[in-house]
Amino acid sequence: MYRLSYGLFVLTAKGDGAHADDNGCIINTAIQVTTDPNQISIAVNKANYTHDLIMKDRKFNVSILSEKAEFDTFRRFGFQSGRDADKFAGFEGCYEKSANGLLYVTKGTNAFISGEVETTLDLGTHTLFIAKVTDMDVLDPDAPSATYAFYQEHIKPKQQAPTAGKKTKTVWRCRICGYIYDGEELPPDFVCPICKHGASDFEKIEVEA
Numbered sequence: 001m002y003r004l005s006y007g008l009f010v011l012t013a014k015g016d017g018a019h020a021d022d023n024g025c026i027i028n029t030a031i032q033v034t035t036d037p038n039q040i041s042i043a044v045n046k047a048n049y050t051h052d053l054i055m056k057d058r059k060f061n062v063s064i065l066s067e068k069a070e071f072d073t074f075r076r077f078g079f080q081s082g083r084d085a086d087k088f089a090g091f092e093g094c095y096e097k098s099a100n101g102l103l104y105v106t107k108g109t110n111a112f113i114s115g116e117v118e119t120t121l122d123l124g125t126h127t128l129f130i131a132k133v134t135d136m137d138v139l140d141p142d143a144p145s146a147t148y149a150f151y152q153e154h155i156k157p158k159q160q161a162p163t164a165g166k167k168t169k170t171v172w173r174c175r176i177c178g179y180i181y182d183g184e185e186l187p188p189d190f191v192c193p194i195c196k197h198g199a200s201d202f203e204k205i206e207v208e209a
Contacts (some may be wrong), residue, residue: 002175005164006028006150007147008028008145008147008148009027009028009030009062009063009065009150010024010053010065010073011024011026011042011050011061011063012024012061012063013057013060013102014059014064015053016056019049020086020089020193022103023049023053024088025049025082026077026078027042027043027044027059029041030042030064030113031204035133038133039132040133041128041130042060042115042128042129043123043129044127045125045126045160046126046127046137048081048196051081051127054056054117055120058117059101059102059114059115059116060102060114060115060129061098061112062102062104062112063104063111064110064112064114065110065145065146066114066140066144066146067143067144067145067146068109069107070107070155071157074151074155078177079194083129091107095107097133098112098114099135100134100135103142106139108117109140110138110139110141110144110145111140112137112139113136114134114136115133116131116134117129117131118130139209156178156181158180159205167208167209168207168209169207169208170183171183171200171207172204172205175196175203176195176201176202177195177197179193180207182187184195186199190202201206
């Protein structure tokens with residue numbers, strides 16, 4: 001499955017006012033499904049706050065991350081929940097508002113697409129949204145879109161090897177977002193609290209104790 005090629009995107013939606021006015025999360029599941037009419041699909045984990053906002057408002061923006069994206073963008077939108085934090089706080093100057101009233105990210109992106117949901121499909125852990133494209137624009141025509149492989153190789157910080165002679169311990173690291181589970185054994189039903197991937201996406205590593 002890791003050989004499949006994915007793009008990376010910031011999916012944004014309108015907040016409900018209880019936590020923040022705007023929210024977003026990182027996804028790798030945006031694709032064009034038809035050209036006439038122009039439609040895209042996104043699959044969103046039901047555990048994500050952004051999922052609930054899209055179900056309610058039926059609108060979203062997809063900001064296409066480029067190879068200029070920095071790890072801070074992934075940490076901001078992927079490593080915390082909009083239920084607990086305002087993801088756009090301190091991000092001023094790095095986003096704009098599109099015609100649908102939603103924010104899209106301009107820092108480290110090369111384009112954005114606005115969608116209006118027309119169909120949903122329950123996939124168990126995720127919902128598949130089919131949406132008509134209502135707006136789009138190219139932001140940085142010279143910046144290639146970031147793939148998941150590029151993120152792993154060039155954006156995600158590399159794990160430092162333990163210093164020789166230092167005491168180490170065994171932990172489990174999520175291959176997707178880097179979350180660390182501290183323990184010798186990882187429960188088979190464990191789900192990453194950050195990116196919601198299961199135990200099969202964790203790897204056992206040694207770190208300094």
